[in-house]
Amino acid sequence: MDTDSATGFFAKTFGPPGSDPRFVHVESIPPREGAYAAFPADLDPRLSRALRGRGIDRLYVHQARSFEAARAGRNVCVVTPTASGKTLCYNLPVAQALLESSSARALYLFPTKALSQDQQAELNELSLSGELPIRVATYDGDTPSSLRAAARDTGRIVITNPDMLHSGVLPNHPKWIKFFSDLRYVVIDEMHGYRGVFGSHVANVIRRLRRVAAFYGAHPSFILCSATIGNPAELAHRLIGEDVELVDENGAPSAPKLVAFCNPPLVDPVQGIRKSTATESVELALRLLRAGIKTILFARSRVRVELIASYLNDALANVWTENERIRVEPYRSGLLPNERRAIEKGLRNGDIQGVVSTNALELGIDIGGLDAAVIAGFPGSFASFWQQAGRAGRRAGASLAVFVASSSPLDQYIVAHPDYFFGRDPESARLDADNPYVYADHVKCAAFELPFAEGESFGPDLEGALSFLEEDGHVRRTGGRWFWSSQGYPSEGISLRSATADNVVIVDATEGRDQVIGEMDRPSAKELIFDDAVYIHRGRQFVVLKLDIENRLCKVEEREVNYYTDAVVKTDLKVLSADAEGGEPGYAWSLGDVLVRSQAEKFKKIRFHTHENVGYGEVHQAPEETQTRAASLLFPPGSAGGAVLAKLSEAERAAAIASAANLVRQIAPVFLMCDPRDLGVSERSRDPHFDVPCIHLYDRYPGGTGLAEALVERLPEIFAAALERGGGCACESGCPSCIGVDWQVPFAQVPGRAVKASTRAFLSACAGAKRVADGPRAGN
Amino acid sequence: MASLKDRLRRAREIAGARADAPCAPAPPSGDRAPPEGFEGNGPGLLRRETFFPLELPQAWNLEPFLPAADLAASGDPRAVEAGRLRFFDLETTGLSGGAGTIAFLAAVGRVVEGGVSVRQWLIEDWPAEGALLAELARELDPEAVLVSYNGRSFDVPLVRGRFVMNRLRWPERPHADILHACRRLWRRTLGSCSLQALESAVLGAERDADIPGSEIPEVFIAFARTGQDERMDLVARHNARDVASLASLALEAARVHEEPFRRDDVDPASLGLWFSRRDAALARAVLERGFARGDARSGLALAALCRREGNEDARDAILAKLAPTPFTLVERAKRAEHAFRDPAAALALAEAALALERRQTARAALERRMERLRRRLGRPD
Known part of the structure; x- marks a missing residue:
């Protein structure tokens, strides 16, 4: 392979540029020279020896800068792409501190257990090769209780996750006295994952961590690492509550890279149906693999991952070279930990040449370098896209990322507007550490951990939260302090994540095997492994005998079938109560409880390869119901917004509401400091409960986390911002940055230009016409 | 914007919960x-x-x-x-x-x-x-x-x-x-x-x-x-x-723990095991009494004690007296095969063990054992 030139690399597989019409755009990303720095003068000789032992005799500039800042006791936030030597940014200053003081300790936080294990392996390698006297211990839900005391007492670096810190470590801090007394550094990797409501929780866990450490006299500094996002320093500040020094110049060299957009050919030009993304991606991946190019293929769901991996392996199977064929593995959540480890290892040492993955491999799991990435369908965010594309590319050697567009409007827009795509900044990540519900929950946990002294400072309104908790009898104010005065163990009832941890275990019951082969979270299980569903596990096909939700058990039997199953899921929203109402001249709103119900009612049987529908079946599962809080935006005819809608045709009205909802969905998170995924949106041109056009915005966390309440207070600003974005966008007939393109599918008969105009009229009525007339963008 | 406490209170009202009656501060100690x-x-x-x-x-x-x-x-x-x-x-x-x-x-x-x-x-x-x-x-x-x-x-x-x-x-x-x-x-x-x-x-x-x-x-x-x-x-x-x-x-x-026969309500097997690391004679006495009274765990512990003392014959006798379980049958099969060179008896014992054994891995091990014994006996499956 011609490793010097990305173009050569591409041409070798797909022919010279322009020869294959599927590749509608090929963007060349030039190579970058490395920027290096010598080992810091004060670097412990044992560390420099250990580094040289691994073939490292100088640092990248970002590593050197992180070292310097962390050594000076400043908080550091490092932004680095994949494979740029991120771990040394924190391992070096931490190891240095731990070598200088034989009692110093460090805490490493990783979002998942899998990442913790990776990191422990890497640290062990670093410390063993130089024989550094630093004990590294993992402390998470999988740590056997026999090892926990040793981890607490002798672990110089303790690796854990926010959930364990929240419910296991902090509530038992007296057992960690030695650890907390000498806590010098806290490392937070994959910081970009701590956003939205989850991030708000973690920010409060960090408040508690600081408070407990301070009780033992420790004031650790923080080293945070993030993938590229729009606002790393801001997110770091919100997460740890202090300023950070941003290190964002990347000193790692990178080889040239090509990002190619592939638009599968139209098979039915009249209806605009294109060749399937899966089929096209398989074909591209096969070409790459057969050319000896290590390839990762990203697909959007677990089922697709298994399906595509099976197609690839079927195509690569060769009776003549039974054991020498190219090996491809699926990688997704629900595999057993040892299976995941085996796949990661196989990828690193070259036994496995191809992998098909969900976004599970976006995270920093070490799988070594790959040469090409095929991205089957836009992953939902630009940050995700670049992380997936970043999986291809070693330090030396050209790499290739191919985006295979689906026929969704968003994907089609991207392939039609590459300039928009390559010119866009990555999304910003937000969290709100002062969300009252999240905050009050953690004040509760913190009171359990240590009594609060009057006048102590902790978060936005400690006195307010404590006196609220006193009304419920959770704390008691006496003798100048607030004591936890309840029986429970508060962190037990407070989950940092919306997804519940109660997994369904998948058991292979073929011929009495009775063996656990995987697991799946409960809501997904109802949609994926219902009775008679086909479950594919690393290419083996199983048919579900019985899904027993109550006992969290799913029995499957291995069986050869020629189809897979796809549930038809219906989601509906039912308004349960209206607790508060209000409005402006432009619109009205109602705040209340809603029931969001999703149910798989039937399933399709879809034949492998041809994807034709070969039958239906019934699903008999109780619906997955979430009661939560919603802000319902109402547009009755008497309101200015409703009046605009009333003048439109039915199709135009539906399109205008859909595109306004799309704008609000994009904009509201900015004002609520949440993640777009924390908010659900459901719009109707006539809502069955309110009997008027309506946009429901609901909290995706069961019970609500205050997003709906905060939303109604910010509505005037949100509408004004939506108008500015929708009205001010320079595009001609709508783009993903303004009114979106999703409305195009159901309302294809309405021209985009008209939708844009009516959406703008509708939003300016909602925002208050006066403001618009005076606004700088009027007349645009 | 409403105060944090008011917002939390409103949420609680909506959730239908009521605060406890505000609690009065505790009276001073004297009262x-x-x-x-x-x-x-x-x-x-x-x-x-x-x-x-x-x-x-x-x-x-x-x-x-x-x-x-x-x-x-x-x-x-x-x-x-x-x-x-x-x-x-x-x-x-x-x-x-x-x-x-x-x-x-x-x-x-x-x-x-x-x-x-x-x-x-x-x-x-x-x-x-x-x-x-x-x-x-x-x-x-x-x-x-x-x-x-x-x-x-x-x-x-x-x-x-x-x-x-x-x-x-x-x-x-x-x-x-x-x-x-x-x-x-x-x-x-x-x-x-x-x-x-x-x-x-x-x-x-x-x-x-x-x-x-x-x-x-x-x-x-x-x-x-x-x-x-x-x-x-x-x-x-x-x-x-x-x-x-x-x-x-x-x-x-x-x-x-000093006078093991002081009470009748104690578990002889567990007590005997405790003694077996301190006083073998006392351990034997406790376990023999338990076994004589029909306690199988005492019998098993006694068998283990015999083995530790190198008294295999006594162990055989105890195993034979115990109600058949996969464990006792397999142990006897091992003795029949290796000590008494009697593969036929060993096979019969292993077959009896297989009839009782339910654990998959143990069944597989038994099947391998039986296959080996059959080979030695020159019998096909």
Whole structure:
């Protein structure tokens, strides 16, 4: 392979540029020279020896800068792409501190257990090769209780996750006295994952961590690492509550890279149906693999991952070279930990040449370098896209990322507007550490951990939260302090994540095997492994005998079938109560409880390869119901917004509401400091409960986390911002940055230009016409 | 924007929950009616002393209870001077532990002339906890040996944390937790091994009025808030009584470990196993008696003892007498194959074992064994 030139690399597989019409755009990303720095003068000789032992005799500039800042006791936030030597940014200053003081300790936080294990392996390698006297211990839900005391007492670096810190470590801090007394550094990797409501929780866990450490006299500094996002320093500040020094110049060299957009050919030009993304991606991946190019293929769901991996392996199977064929593995959540480890290892040492993955491999799991990435369908965010594309590319050697567009409007827009795509900044990540519900929950946990002294400072309104908790009898104010005065163990009832941890275990019951082969979270299980569903596990096909939700058990039997199953899921929203109402001249709103119900009612049987529908079946599962809080935006005819809608045709009205909802969905998170995924949106041109056009915005966390309440207070600003974005966008007939393109599918008969105009009229009525007339963008 | 507290309140109203009636601050100590027998012992702390008449020896055998690490520190563990013992028990604000759970009532019993004298300290409210801990530390002079029921897993880790949080140092002392020895003796024969259950079944003592342990935390929470709660009398009595029973039970359990035939309600197999690492002759006597009375576990333990002593013939005899299980059959099959060179008998035993075995891996191992035996016998499958 011609490793010097990305173009050569591409041409070798797909022919010279322009020869294959599927590749509608090929963007060349030039190579970058490395920027290096010598080992810091004060670097412990044992560390420099250990580094040289691994073939490292100088640092990248970002590593050197992180070292310097962390050594000076400043908080550091490092932004680095994949494979740029991120771990040394924190391992070096931490190891240095731990070598200088034989009692110093460090805490490493990783979002998942899998990442913790990776990191422990890497640290062990670093410390063993130089024989550094630093004990590294993992402390998470999988740590056997026999090892926990040793981890607490002798672990110089303790690796854990926010959930364990929240419910296991902090509530038992007296057992960690030695650890907390000498806590010098806290490392937070994959910081970009701590956003939205989850991030708000973690920010409060960090408040508690600081408070407990301070009780033992420790004031650790923080080293945070993030993938590229729009606002790393801001997110770091919100997460740890202090300023950070941003290190964002990347000193790692990178080889040239090509990002190619592939638009599968139209098979039915009249209806605009294109060749399937899966089929096209398989074909591209096969070409790459057969050319000896290590390839990762990203697909959007677990089922697709298994399906595509099976197609690839079927195509690569060769009776003549039974054991020498190219090996491809699926990688997704629900595999057993040892299976995941085996796949990661196989990828690193070259036994496995191809992998098909969900976004599970976006995270920093070490799988070594790959040469090409095929991205089957836009992953939902630009940050995700670049992380997936970043999986291809070693330090030396050209790499290739191919985006295979689906026929969704968003994907089609991207392939039609590459300039928009390559010119866009990555999304910003937000969290709100002062969300009252999240905050009050953690004040509760913190009171359990240590009594609060009057006048102590902790978060936005400690006195307010404590006196609220006193009304419920959770704390008691006496003798100048607030004591936890309840029986429970508060962190037990407070989950940092919306997804519940109660997994369904998948058991292979073929011929009495009775063996656990995987697991799946409960809501997904109802949609994926219902009775008679086909479950594919690393290419083996199983048919579900019985899904027993109550006992969290799913029995499957291995069986050869020629189809897979796809549930038809219906989601509906039912308004349960209206607790508060209000409005402006432009619109009205109602705040209340809603029931969001999703149910798989039937399933399709879809034949492998041809994807034709070969039958239906019934699903008999109780619906997955979430009661939560919603802000319902109402547009009755008497309101200015409703009046605009009333003048439109039915199709135009539906399109205008859909595109306004799309704008609000994009904009509201900015004002609520949440993640777009924390908010659900459901719009109707006539809502069955309110009997008027309506946009429901609901909290995706069961019970609500205050997003709906905060939303109604910010509505005037949100509408004004939506108008500015929708009205001010320079595009001609709508783009993903303004009114979106999703409305195009159901309302294809309405021209985009008209939708844009009516959406703008509708939003300016909602925002208050006066403001618009005076606004700088009027007349645009 | 509404205040944080108002927003939280509104959310609570919507959720349909109501706040408890706002609680009045606790009345000052002077206005409280302390529970029966308690007197002031400094600000917010109450104390009382109760005497329980018991016949107790001057030297105690703690060997069955002390872990090896504590043995060296305590002098001769088989004759610990009664004056050193501190029987202790705590009542706490929660049962699941963690930094927010505190000890509000502590009892320490000492052996005195004619019985046990139990001192108790009770706090009126949270801030007095440090004073209680300081009193507790004073009881644990350097010669003291702790005796507890489940104190190793519950009371001591908790109180150690409380000391840390009050910036005090917990005085580490040798600690005889009698729970494990009691489980050894009585779990299989009596079932529940809670202190109350053994008090009744082993000591034959009955309590008149008592309060279930699970209700104790809420009594203190109400007591601290309102200044009094009549149930606190029951809690204090429960706590003192636990300590007195602990002394009697420790004595009885220690004696059974010296005179194993003293009682009929102990589990011979577990006791025999304990002896087998100390006194083989006594172990044999206990296990033989258990086996003679039909206890299969005693038989198995006896078989293991025979093997350790190199007496395979005696072991064979015991295995043959035991009701057939996959284990005894496989062991006999091994002997038939390797010692007696009788593959036919070994095959028959293995077949019988397979008929009883249900575990997959063990079945597979048996099938391999049978296949090998068949080959040796020259028989096809």
